[in-house]
Structures are given as structure tokens and as C-alpha cells.
Amino acid sequence: MPVTLKDIAARLNLSITTVSRALGGYPDVAAETRQRVLQAAREMGYHPNVIAQSLQRRRSNTLGFVIPATERYLSDPFFLELLSGIGDGAAQRGFDLLVSTCAPLSSEERTVYERMIRGKRVDGMVVARTRKEDERISYLVQEGFPMAAFGRTALALDFPFIDVDGEEGVGQAMAHLLGSGHRRIGFISPPVYLMFTEHRLAGYRRALERSGLGFDASLVVEGNLSQASGYEMMGRLLDLGDPPSAVVCGNDLMALGAIHAIQERGLAVGRDIAVVGFDDIPLAEHCHPPLTTVRQPIYEIGKMASEMVIQIIEGRELQERQVILQPQLVIRESTVTTERG
Amino acid sequence: MPVTLKDIAARLNLSITTVSRALGGYPDVAAETRQRVLQAAREMGYHPNVIAQSLQRRRSNTLGFVIPATERYLSDPFFLELLSGIGDGAAQRGFDLLVSTCAPLSSEERTVYERMIRGKRVDGMVVARTRKEDERISYLVQEGFPMAAFGRTALALDFPFIDVDGEEGVGQAMAHLLGSGHRRIGFISPPVYLMFTEHRLAGYRRALERSGLGFDASLVVEGNLSQASGYEMMGRLLDLGDPPSAVVCGNDLMALGAIHAIQERGLAVGRDIAVVGFDDIPLAEHCHPPLTTVRQPIYEIGKMASEMVIQIIEGRELQERQVILQPQLVIRESTVTTERG
């Protein structure tokens, strides 16, 4: 049913080669012939079969991205923003995006990646939420497969990535809190297996040590990046005999959960307890009170990542293989004393 | 470099046909031969070239989904949940998912769909957030292309869909508010071009008329489903000479924005003004106060939708072509009077 090059060739009494080359803009076809081909293609409703092109060109013009879905009801707006960045970056260069979800650290993860890569479904991968020991990345590097990551690893591997300086980001947050007079500051940590946890925790620790306060392990609790875990972990901190007066959260979602826990106990966020998040998802601005948070340009990072992978695929040299962006603290009411809670 | 059927055939002195059929589990290959093929394939690290398979089978085993991204920084967790449902449903049947983003009603929209479909990149599409006059759906129906939608349309077209009874959902919310004594109830509407707006608005209107209160157009404002617009529109309602004592929002995100606007004016959500959302995204439970909302099982709907499309692709008859699910009101503190605001 669908129109192929063969159909056009038959109608115009030309060879498939000529039709292909006319459409492809090659110079070895007469201007008049090209016009006839173009018109016939339009009239007949020709659309190239992308699959056949991929097979022949040995290029699928497709990027792969596996969303590390921790929960079934995956809800972190972070990924949606990242996804749309990756998708837009890819689309701009004529690439499509193949998406899967897979629980991080699960046994199927390897299979999902292999299916995409070995099956030649994709030409490159974007990896997000990197781990200290990231088997996804060691696999890709070992295969020599084009990729770019959002985040670093603890592995001694040289691969292209974009990351945000989490130590600096949390450092800014801590400086802000310490400057406001806080002396007991808690930290709701992301899972330790994630690389950025190390950086953010380092920012927390260093700020405490520099200010002479010292690190107190009892003020650090580990969540899983969901609101629910932020809620739960904040509860634990509040149950402490001497609870903190401020808390830095590993991401915005946990901060929202923490705010909920604080408010549920009749305390006022900002006045009684200060809360800082990380990410600056759109919701951070519109919760109550608006959340002070460390902003990372997620959409732009996604876009950059897909652009980097495509550059690699196309064999062009990367001007910057490893980018570390400086985050920016956005101060809102969750860390300032106001009348209302 | 990658291992092909040809390589295995050469090593075992067999034909490509036999290797293919051995791997494919056909009965016309000797048990011993099959074993040899299987082992060689394993040893040599054979992975079928999915692209070549797609070309030959005329099936890409891929579903397409275009996220209607209204803003650049797309943040509605709704879509992430839907996406993971679609992806999981597809994966369970061996289908991949190709994702694009595109502004709804934009001129590129048609191109994005055409590229996927005419290029044979996908075997079926899932369409979300249906419009009253939905060109995406009329295009797909006209092409006879396998699809399933989340939502209905105003078009006289027979296509497979899953929808939630929005009229009933808002009806429940209204009954709850009216039962709590509210007499002036506002409605922050989704964009009118969307089909579900009609249903939800009908639920609002009917509840008012039934209760003898009558419909007051000045209490209805139109947002764009973002928190920012919920914030802005709530502001307008509050600026009214006689502001409502309760407000029903077209989705949770706008409800969160509305809560923000209310609290910013020093009013207490729940006590002073009741707020109801629609969706029950995970954040609804963890905002302050927790949001009363109409729950729709987004993940399950996504999963069902991809299952439906795949059934159609595989030529199996659908037992239920058009499904309308009953939503459920989840009552939380945003509509009940409490001490704290």
C-alpha cells in the first residue's frame, strides 16, 4: 500500500537509483528529472521508510533513554523536564527518542540496555542519575557505545558527562542557613549509592567543619528521593531530643515531604524550621511556603546531553567532553522568618 | 563487527535459513542442530538486528507517544505517570516506546505524527489529552492506524479509548462541598478546547442546577493546567467582591497553585476556602494541607491504552473498545475545617 521508490521509478520510467538520488539532492541528476521526481513523490504521497534507511545507513537516528523508575508511580517532575530536554535536543538534530523505564539496580536493567544497543535500535544513550559504581556506564564505555551522562561516577572511566557542582550548591545553601544563625542543621540525604549524594553530602560536611560546628551523624538521615520518604525522614529528625532548626534535603521532592511533616506537627516552615531543597522543580515555587532550593537547569542539561551524544555519533569532536555547571541558590520563604508559618 | 546470522551459519556450515529457523523455534530443524546453533549464538554473542527484523516483518514492535508539552519546562507529573504506564504495558508485550514532545495545536504536530507513522517507525499510537476537535485522532482514524486514546472527543468518530467519567468525578466533589455547606463554589477550568473540560464543567454545572443554586459564570475562570495559572486564576476569584468559599480545580497542579494564592493572602485552605483538585498525583497527598481530589488511575490507564493498541496491531478483537472508568473522590484536609490553616 505505501508508496516506495520503486513505485515512483515505475511511474516515471526511471531507475530506483535515480529516484533515490533525485530525492537525496545528488548533483548527478538532471534538473528537469529532479523536478519530475519531486512532483511525483508529492503527488503519490511518498514518505521514505525510515526502517529501511536505518538498515542501509547502519544508523537508526534514535537516542535511547531509560528512566530509572524507583516506584511504579513515578512522579518526579525532574525526569519529565529532563526527558523533554533530551527529546527536544534530539529532535532538533533529526533524532528520535526511545524511552524505557526500569528500576535502578534491578537485574533487568542490563537486559534493557542490551536490547537497545545490541539490537541496533539506538545510536547512542543518555544516562541519568549516575551511581558511584555505575554498571550502565561501565558497560557503555566498554562497548565503546556513544553516550553522555547527567552526573559523574566513582569509577576511573573517562566518559562524557554534564554535572552540576552539588558540593558547591549545598555549600551555598549551608552558607545561607549559617548566615541566618542556624547552628543545628539536618541533612536528608539521597540514597548513598548515587554519586551526587557524595557531592551534596560533602558540601554539607565541609560547611559544618569550616564553620567549626563539626559533623554530627545523628542529623543525617537517608531517604529515597520521594516525597513520602522526605516526610518520614523529617519525622525522625523532629523526634530527636534536640531537633535541628534547619534541614537541607537531597532534592525538592523530599523537601516537599519534609515541609508536610513539619506543618503537620503545627510548626511553621521558615519561622520554626528552615527547609532547603535541590533541583528547583516548578512546584518549588508554588508550594507553601515557596521553597528555597538549589537550582539546576535540568531541561538545558538534557538538551546538552543529547547534543553531546549526537556529536559523538556523528564523529565530530567534542569541544567540552566533561562539563560541570555551577548551580545557583534560589532563596524563597522556606528559609526566611515571616509572620505566617 | 556485530555477529549476524550469516556468521553463525558460516561457522556451523549451515544455511542462514536454518540458523534463523533454529533460533526462531521452528519444528523443521533437528534437535541436535538447534542445540549447536543455540550454543554458537550464545558463544558468539549474537543479538538479532531489530531493524532488519522490523523491515522484513513490516512491524517495528514500537508504539509512539507524543507528549503535549504546553510549556518548555513541562512539569505535570501526570504525564510521567501516564508515560510509565504506557511504557510498562508496551514492554510487557515486547514493544518499545518512541516518545516525542510537541506543543498541542501547533503546526508541527501533524508533521511529528506523520513522521512516526508514514516512516513506519511505529505500529501504533497512544494519544492523550484529547481535544473536542482532535485533528490527531481524525488523522489516525482516517489512516486506519492502530491507536488508543486517553479521553473522548466531540467528533463523530468511532475509535478505541479509555476515559474517566469527569462529570461524575466533579459531581462527587460538588456533592461533598455542597454537603459541607458551601454555597458559592468557583471553578478553575482547564482550557476549553480540551474535551475533558466539557465533562468536568458539566459536572459542576449540573450539581449547581440540581441543588437549585444556579450557574454563575463569574465564578468560572479558565487556566492552562499549570500551577502558575492556578495561582493567577485563584487570585482573580479572590479579588471578586463576593469571593467563593470553595473552588473546584480542573487538575491538581492548578489546585496547588490555587492553594498557594490563598495562603499568600493569609487565608487558611480548608477553614476559609475549600479546594478540590483532579487527578490525585502523588504530590496531592503531600502538600499542605493535603488535597482533596478526584482520583483517576493514570498509570493503569496508560497501561490499558498500550495494551489496547497492541491488541489492535496484532489483529485480535478488542473485548472493550471504549472504556469509561468511574473516578473516586479522595477527601483530605483541603476541604475540611481544621484548627491550622
Added chain:
DNA sequence: TTTGACATCCAAAAGGTTTTGGAATATAAT
């Protein structure tokens, strides 16, 4: 007239798989 350059076209191979329609051999039934 021959040579070379140029313009225009095309047959065939290649990419990796599945499927069709036998072929070849062995075994069982007549």
C-alpha cells in the same frame, strides 16, 4: 577523427532478517 571531459543515468550489491517453496534423504507402508 580521435580523445577527453562532462552530464546523466542505471544495474547490482549491500544491509540482516524472515519466509516460501522446494530438494534431499531416510523411514515406513504397500
Added chain:
DNA sequence: ATTATATTCCAAAACCTTTTGGATGTCAAA
């Protein structure tokens, strides 16, 4: 011994495209 029936294998076509390496014809220069 012949026919029928399984069993096991394979050559070739097909899916649709791109690319290679000419072929053919024209025209101008030598």
C-alpha cells in the same frame, strides 16, 4: 520394489533503501 510420509535442510526472494562503479551519450578540444 515402489510409493507415500516424515524429517531436515536450503536457495532465493522479499522487505526498502543507499551507494558503488560503471555505462551511455553529447560536446568541445586536439
